[in-house]
Amino acid sequence: MESAGTRASPRARMPRIVGLAWMAITLVAGAWGYAIGGSSDGYWERRASILLEEESAMIGGDLVFEEKERLVNQMLMKAKHKEIDDAFIHKATFLPSQSFLLVSDKIRESPVFKIIEQMPKGAVLHTHDTAIGSSDYLFSNVTFRPNLYMCDLNGQLWFQFFDKPDRKDCNWQLLSELRKKDTNNLIDQRISRQLTMVTEQPEKTYPDSTIAWTKFIDIFRLITPMLTYRPVYEDYFYHGLLDLYNDNVFYIELRSTLPTLYELDGTKYGPIEVALIYKKVTERFMQDYPHFLGMKLIYAPIRSMETAQFNESLKVALELKRTMPNFFAGFDLVGFEEQGPPLINFADQIRTLDDGIFRFFHAGETDWYGTNTDENLVDALMLNTKRIGHGYAILKHPELLKYARNKKVAIEISPISNQVLVLVKDLRNHPASVLFAENYPVIISNDDPGLWGSRGLSYDFYEAFVGMMSRNADLRALKQLAMNSILYSAMSDKEKNRAMEIWKNRWDEFIEKMNDDVLCKYSRL
């Protein structure tokens, strides 16, 4: 028996010009030693040229290696090939084909992951505010704050900060007091379990998307009243930015429903005020971490709205645009797409909206080909969406895909999210493989990392790079992903230029550092 996965890439990922030179060499050398003396029918030359063509067409395939990138690429590809080729023999070790809920610890140990972690990955463009931070932070920080009350209503937990509970709907008790009496930590165990989708039996716990979404939505139900206490909200967001910053992400576009925030004294903050709070915290964060480039806000109310409510939300969008034109990126709708309503229901209203309000619609986050949910892709694109949230189903719509490429509408891929929410089990079957193969405009994002034990962007980059791209996709693919996150952002051209410049400096530093590490390692030998 022969291993079919262990031969090194014949082209070692050369840029086009080197590739041509190499092809010329193979004409003499007889391609890879298989056809010594050359092949009279040009078989090996044509074969090499097909593979070269494919690799040039891939994401990152038209980038040319810069000085010192080659050594980093060698390290990276050695690690990647080892990981894939080992798994090709011992299938159970391949991480992207297993649920992230089971293998996040193992991913953290992967040498490929460790390189990705250090890499400046640019921006996160699809992430939801109340899932940006880890459940550990929620548990160990937020739930231990003073004034947090808990109640159990028909077996369902509820949290809220109060000066003194002013609602009689439930038997509110101070969590700190409850904990004192709970010598066996049963309460804490219960809370921890309810804050996360992590489970030891993902397939049994979440056999289909509806069941996964039920749990997913229930976590938001649980945490929102706790998070929307204004001081917690600010801290949670700040902490979330820090997670991203520590993962070498330097800019984000945040989707928020702009929920009503509250103070203990009863003060409430409406959507515009909440947006201003985000702006202020971002500015504070940027003062503390000057290398962070900032954020923009995508206002994304929950899609299950009536017409009147929807009109209200459009007014909010206009007001955001008017009051903070640079901070406000645009409009979206969130929620379980399969439960609707579909975009088509709002199309008439959205078409009346000022073109200056950019759209970043979720669409096609579904396996149900040919349904209304699936057709959200049509409306999203027709309604001039700037990017597509998920677009999991877009491959089944070749015309839309062409349109997306032509109009430079990027597809926001969140591999782990799609897996946890049961669109796909083995990430090698994720349709983005094809988007990578053809270098479609894509960005990789993390969606709701805090809800499934992820953090930052590196895990999703890892899944895409190891599980969804070709074994031959290399450093340039990751570099292109980072650049795409700037190119397809809502930044102005001027902001983009600055961001690209800053990112490039950081990239060069990363390459430099990795080279130093390699040299250091060898000098020790």
Added chain:
Amino acid sequence: MESAGTRASPRARMPRIVGLAWMAITLVAGAWGYAIGGSSDGYWERRASILLEEESAMIGGDLVFEEKERLVNQMLMKAKHKEIDDAFIHKATFLPSQSFLLVSDKIRESPVFKIIEQMPKGAVLHTHDTAIGSSDYLFSNVTFRPNLYMCDLNGQLWFQFFDKPDRKDCNWQLLSELRKKDTNNLIDQRISRQLTMVTEQPEKTYPDSTIAWTKFIDIFRLITPMLTYRPVYEDYFYHGLLDLYNDNVFYIELRSTLPTLYELDGTKYGPIEVALIYKKVTERFMQDYPHFLGMKLIYAPIRSMETAQFNESLKVALELKRTMPNFFAGFDLVGFEEQGPPLINFADQIRTLDDGIFRFFHAGETDWYGTNTDENLVDALMLNTKRIGHGYAILKHPELLKYARNKKVAIEISPISNQVLVLVKDLRNHPASVLFAENYPVIISNDDPGLWGSRGLSYDFYEAFVGMMSRNADLRALKQLAMNSILYSAMSDKEKNRAMEIWKNRWDEFIEKMNDDVLCKYSRL
């Protein structure tokens, strides 16, 4: 909450000409009543036109409904929509997203399946001889034949027909004698279990492709010595043809390793003689069932060969071509592709082969993108394969896909096989969805139905139609699949014309009968 899957297709699958008329109407009526009075920006018209464009591009999308097909289509689509829309709400009821090993009984009850069963489906072009019959037949017929001996070697069962066991390698005992002593039927239970991949816990039993293939290959190990007893071989094949015939399939192209057959007196039959046996049995079957159009043979030895062995097999192919040019269709290699060797190893030898020997290579039956196994697709196409066996990975190779379309190289899709052998869990993620969306040359086949409790071709048609195609794909898609099975067969043009004519007559009969059924049903009301 709104169901997003229950709206009927706005175009009700009209042919292009009707579609245009309908579009004209929508200009007046204001598309689907959403935009009463028409939309000044043409939104609804453009939207309808995009969807119409997509549906025209789909498999079957350029067929025009013939008289009486419409009524059948209405019945079919009513059943399909009900099945999908119910499952959209109650996800656990959707059959194509569950393992076939668990749901074959439920599929049999589906009204869509029942229509597909009655439909003349044309040909099966990718099926393996020693898996064509059901395990029930093997158990209840073959294992009860006289002279069948069994032995247990280190816990592994072996079977063989003997006059008297002449091998001392194992403690051979007459199975009929063993059964007499086995009052609790333990032996029969053990045999039954070992003859099939069916299990109540597919994901636990087959966590990855290697483990699934290990069991798969072990079944062949078990049954081959029992099947290759010449009288059994003939009966098993005859019975397999009958299963297909009863499922309204009328022509097949059979892949065979042409294993050595034996008689009780020690006579052995080599590959050419085995091919002749196939020819004779086919002729007998055609006499018994004159509507059956026949078969052609694809000689497909096991890929794990050394150079010398491989050269021998090419000689066999040449001899088959010489002695039975019309019966012999061409050459292929079988076995677990991921365990290699890859096609590239044989490329030089295959290129020396007479062009008159057609190739029907298995290629890309893998999830391992960018490995040697994956690159089999390149070699298969460059070695002028007439069709691609499986081609599961071809979507990740856009250049190859283009080439396949241009050269009319059909991709042989076997949905159930791909699922059982752990390439994909939920068939909605099967890449053929995209091939259907763009009307690539594809055929649907059954691969090894007997090994996983399938029978005939209808189950695979069902999975493709309900699970992999759009909710809107209709009767014309199934019709196109049937026509493709003739168009992309190895038949001569003359044979194809005759086959198409015969199939068309049967199709018209089917349509006629279905219309009668409907009328009958209504006349009873």
